[in-house]
Amino acid sequence: MSLFLPIVPPFFSIFFVMLFLTLFIRRRLYLLLLLGAASFLASWSWQYHQYQAAQQAMLHLPGAPVLVKIDTTPKHYPDYTQLSATVVSGPAAGYRLALRWQQPPALASGQYWRLRLHLKPVHGVANPAGFNSQTHYYINSLVASGFVARGPQILLGQQHSVRQQIVARVEQATYPYRTEPLLKALAVGEREFLDTLWQGAQHSGLGHLLAISGLHIGLVFGWVLWLGGWSKGLLAIRRQQQLVLICALAAALLYAWLASFAIPTLRAVTALSILVICRSQLVNISLSRFWLLFVALMLLVQPFWVLSASFWLSVLAVAIIFIVIWRYPLNGTSWQAKAKWFLLFHLVLSLLMTLLGVVLFGGFSPLMLLSNLLFVPWCSLIAIPLLLVSLFLTVVGLNINVAWQLTDLAFMPLLWWLEHSAGLQVWWPVSQASALSVALTAVLLILMLIYSRKAALLLLPLCILFLSGSALQPRHWQLHLLDSGQRQLILLQRGSVALLYDLAPAGAIQDIAEQQLRPVLRQQGIHQLDIVLFRQQRSERGRQWAKLTNYQSDQGSLTQFSQQLVTGGCSELPTRYQDVAIEVLIADNADSCIIRLTIGHWRVLIPGKISTATEQALIAGNDDLRADILVLANNGSATVNSLALLEQVRPVLALNAAAFMNGYQHPATAVEQRLALLRVPLLNTADYGAIRLEFTDENIRVSSWRQQRMPFWLEKPPPIAETLATTR
Structure with missing residues (x-):
């Protein structure tokens, strides 16, 4: 394909x-x-x-203004506002743009603007477990990103939608309650979660409950269908069954409309539409044919959905549910038989979904099984029905506080569970080497489930042991140069602990890139940063290096390093970190903290951000600067990284961290020519994404994150060597 x-x-x-x-x-x-x-x-x-x-x-716009419509609520940050807009006219009409606007006027969803834009091709960072921006752009028809240029920006009009009025009513009704974020997310699709809730959803495996998805659309359809069944004895209407099906589908469509027809809701209402058409025409269709028809229709209408992990998670989850229902039907009507079937169904379903999650997301949470056993029935039978009743009363204009109070009480256990799960280290990452093994195990388990139910049940404990073994941390040291734009984020990891070197650019607002770093820590299973070396965000002349020790990666936000109590600068770094030797070549200068790591018999030189004078002092003050790996200084600037420094270091491989199409044109052409003269290969994060080096006694294994992501035609880094021999 x-x-x-x-x-x-x-x-x-x-x-x-x-x-x-x-x-x-x-x-x-x-x-x-x-x-x-x-x-x-x-x-x-x-x-x-x-x-x-x-x-x-x-x-290739000729500089003419563009007519756009703001289609989502803008997000405001200290220095800019982020918004998504749809092009209204021209050859790109109907496609969307991701924009930033510094010091904008009052913005709102539904506004029409005539703007002058500076755009560039869509390109996102590529880090382990990070958000894949490029596939997101294709799926959501985003063709370019950029910022609003200075000049005459004209507001042409404002479109007030009925949905915005309903959202305002729901916000006013849910404001007094502690569960407000959950209520808003599941009522109108507005997810404004704190980091605690997001982390709790990941650790507990309940993320599917916190967004309007196929589960919620199916619940609305099922509840309306159930209520319609009670009307059969009260009303005598021709084709009553078909009318009930249409009413249930209409309710599901209205709920999907409140969620702005997000992609998961579109998939759900499409599947329900196929079901209603078949039932209305009295067409008997098997579960397997229904699933194949649904998937085929989705791929024909929106082929880009095949790039989405959520698409495969949704359709494969439905397939697994069908298989489990088929292989383990409910036998008996007593409550003991129902309880036994319920536990068996959730056990098999949760394990198969865990294997699927490992393949798609690179890890799993052992808390997932218990969380789903507790809260899927609770939310399906009690919490979400109460929410739907409260939402209906609010939409029709009946402000009954008692309904929302009961809904708040119903969601309070879920909120408590998410907050409690956020503080637990229960995410087990699975190494990339075992991802194929996990996928093969999932296929084997499904085949055993189809042909031998007893063998599948015997295989369940073995799968749990296999997953536990796959989550073991690597024995070798690994160095990660993360793809984080114009800054250097370097992780030296072995097991669940790591050393972090953070070099923030001069104009950075946040002291650490949480969006890039936190997913990596989670995916790599790093629970503690033993040493954090970073530059405090003070004035440009007064910037100093600071050091933190024993920083727990789950203790609140990672964006507040400069507000933490520090224990000293880089001059106070230990000479050894476990079995890694640390040399501070120049310490505590205003612009530099140059360190060299010795891992076994391999050396890594990290100059950081230095000036020309500092580089000259480094060359003059050190007789031996040799290193196998060199991380270029100043993001590959030509004012440093001189030929004299490169000749003295004599690296086997050079690494660089720079943003895609950055305004500084890093890495500089002169630096690339110097490296080419010395026959030193250069890997840049803008081309390769996050770069990982794994150190063994025999060689250094080099891997690029962009080369591991699919589809491959979106990721086209130049070819690189996979290992470096010890002989130079």
């Missing part, structure tokens, strides 16, 4: 290839499969090239 090709094939070439292959197809089933694959590829190719045409149109 084109997901794994280096490029997306041209539109018309697909038909010629398929026409040629049909000449050799004799069986009807194979022919239908081939036609389905051809239709998917044709839809994919057409939408991809439409996307590329719209992107090129926006990136």
Whole structure:
């Protein structure tokens, strides 16, 4: 498929290839499969090239203003406002832009603006467990990102929607309650969670309960269908069953509309629409055919959804539910039989979903099984129905506080559980080497479930042991140069502890990039930063290096390092960190904290941010600057990284941290030429994403995060060597 090709094939070439292959197809089933694959590829190719045409149109604007509509609530930060806008006119009409606006006027969703924009191609950072911006842009039709330029910006009008009025009513009704974030998220899809709630959702495995998704849409449909069943004995209406189905589907559509028709809700209402059409026409369709029809329709209409992990999580979760219901039907009507079936169903479903989560997200939470056993029934039968009743009363204008008070009490146990889970270290990352093994185990378990139920039950404990073993930390030292724009974030890790070196740029607002660092710590299973070396955010001339020790990575926000009590600067670094030697070559200067790490017989030199005078002092004051790995100073600036320094260091590999299409043009062409002269390969995070070095006695294994992400045609870094031999 084109997901794994280096490029997306041209539109018309697909038909010629398929026409040629049909000449050799004799069986009807194979022919239908081939036609389905051809239709998917044709839809994919057409939408991809439409996307590329719209992107090129926006990136090559002749300087003319662009008419856009703000389609989401803007997010405000100290220095800028972030917003998403849809292009209203021109060749890119209907596509979206991700914009930043410094010192904007009052902004609101639904406003029409004529703006002058500075745009660049979409490109996101690539870190382990980090957000994949590029696939997100394709899925959500975002063709470019940039900022609003200075000049005449004209507000053309404001569109007031009914949904915004309902959101305002819900916000006013839920404001007094402690569970307000949960109530707003599940009533109107407005998720404004603190870090504690997000972390609690990850640790407990209850993230699917905190967003309006297929589960919630299905609950609305099911409850309305159940209430409609009670009307059969009260009303005698022709085609009453069909009318009840249509009313249930309408209620599900209204709920999805309140959630702004987010992608998970669109998938859910599409599946329900297929079900209603089949039932209304008295068409009996098996679960397997229903699932295949649903997936095929989704991929034909929106082929970019195949890039989304949530898409595969949704459709495979439905498939697993169908398989479990088929293999373990409810036998008996007593409460003991129902309770036994319920526990068995959730046990098998939770383990299979855990294996699926490991494949898609690189880890799992052992707390997931207990959390789902407790709160999926509670929310499905009590909390969410109360929320829907309160929402309905608020929408029709009946402000009954008692309803929201009962809803608040119903969601309080969930809130407490999330807050308690946030403080637990229960996320077990799975090493990348075992990801394929986990996927094969999941397939084997599903096959055993289909052909032998008893064998599948015996395999469940073995899967748990396998996952526990897969979560063991690596024995070797690993150095991670994270993809964090114009700053250096370097992690030296072994096991669950690490050393962090953070070099913030001069204009940085936050002292540490939480969005880049926190997911990496979680994915790598790092629970504690033994040493944190960073530059305090004071005035440019008064910036000093500071050191923290024993910093727990889960204790609040990682953005407040400069407000912590520090224990000393880089001159007070220990000479050894476990079995790694630390040399401070120049310490506590205004612009430098140059350190060299010796890991076994490998050396890593980190100059940090230095001036020309500091570089000259470093060369003059040290007879031996040799290192196998060099992290370029000043993000690869040409004012430093001189040929004299490179000749004295004589690295085998050079690393650099720089943002994509940065205004400084880092790494500088002169630096690249100097490295090429010395035949030293250079890896830049803008091209390769996060770069990981694993140190062994024999070699250094080098891996690029962009080379590991799919689809591969979105990630095209230049080829690199996978290992460096000890002989130089």
